[in-house]
Amino acid sequence: MMDKSAPVWSQIGDRSNGSRPTLRYARFWLVLAAYLLSLSARVLAQRIPALTVLPPDLSLTNPALAQRRSELVEERASLHGRVTDLNARCGSVLAGSAADAACQKAQTELSIALNSHIQKSGDFNADAQPAVRANILIKNMNALAIKLGWSLEKQARLNIALHKLDFDGDPNVTGGQVRSAWQGILSRGEDADIVREASEGGGLGFPGAGAQTTHEDCAIFALANATGLPYGVVAARATGLIGQEDWRSASERANPQSYVETRGLNGGEVVMLAESFGQAEVVRSSEFVNTLNTGRPIMINVVPPNGDVSGGHEVVLTKAFQHAGETWFVMMDSNQGPERHLFLSSKELNTMLQERGVAYRPEPGTTPALLR
Known part of the structure; x- marks a missing residue:
């Protein structure tokens, strides 16, 4: 950073003799x-x-x-x-x-x-x-997809999704506002009226993959929740992927599990893993409701409950519904365990949101093949 308080220049030369x-x-x-x-x-x-x-x-x-x-x-x-x-x-x-x-x-x-x-x-x-x-990262991920033998259709879908990753949410949000939003969501709990409204037209969805511990593997839990697959299956796929990523250091490739647990995944890796299991699409927040209404869960990166706007936490939106004349969402958070559903308003979501979401659906009529 440059010192913006410093002058562009100081006086140069001697003006003591005004006659010359x-x-x-x-x-x-x-x-x-x-x-x-x-x-x-x-x-x-x-x-x-x-x-x-x-x-x-x-x-x-x-x-x-x-x-x-x-x-x-x-x-x-x-x-x-x-x-x-x-x-x-x-x-x-x-x-x-x-x-x-x-x-x-x-x-x-x-x-x-x-x-x-x-x-x-x-x-x-x-x-x-x-x-x-x-x-550069997108180029490397596209090259890895070719190396893994993905179909041209999957390669194209991956490339489109990676290029659509971008910021979403409120750029001026403060840590205090985020903490307040999380406090409201967690203290609200499973309010009976909200649960009833959210359950209309198909229930609240399925139980999660488990409860996150002290590791930084929220993205693995979110992927497991979105795909409906066991945590171990998603974790194995993630470590297999990281082990083949040329843009990672030798130590990271040699110890992918440690990397996942201590550093987590970036947005591009979340997209690529989702595509490896089925079909991934990056969607703007304005498209969340319509996407959820088609039955596709959406993985989103939010500011964590501590309000650290430089951090990130991956959760899953499973449903949109109407409450008090406004749009609300059902959210699965691995920090809250597999059975608890959280409910948040559009305003609270916009306060917490960091990026566009990653919508998932399984590949029609196929079973995802493990990474080679």
């Missing part, structure tokens, strides 16, 4: 011109960050991100033009003259523009770098 010209501006603008051109030299401890390079396929799948980069490149060219112009006009001016005042005004305006550009460049990189990493 100074090279103050010439020195500044020449240094700044080189700074903008090289994007590597420091100007008074302030740096314009180099823009993250987007792979061609990422530019195609994320045109908004590509457009932001293009605009920043154009803005840098414009800034360089302004530097060149000011360097020509203010290379040597008489201190205290009208030209000096005009140059100071132009210097201030460029300072503001430069600070704005630095901020926008940093914001772009903060968004672009995770996108680039995700793009």
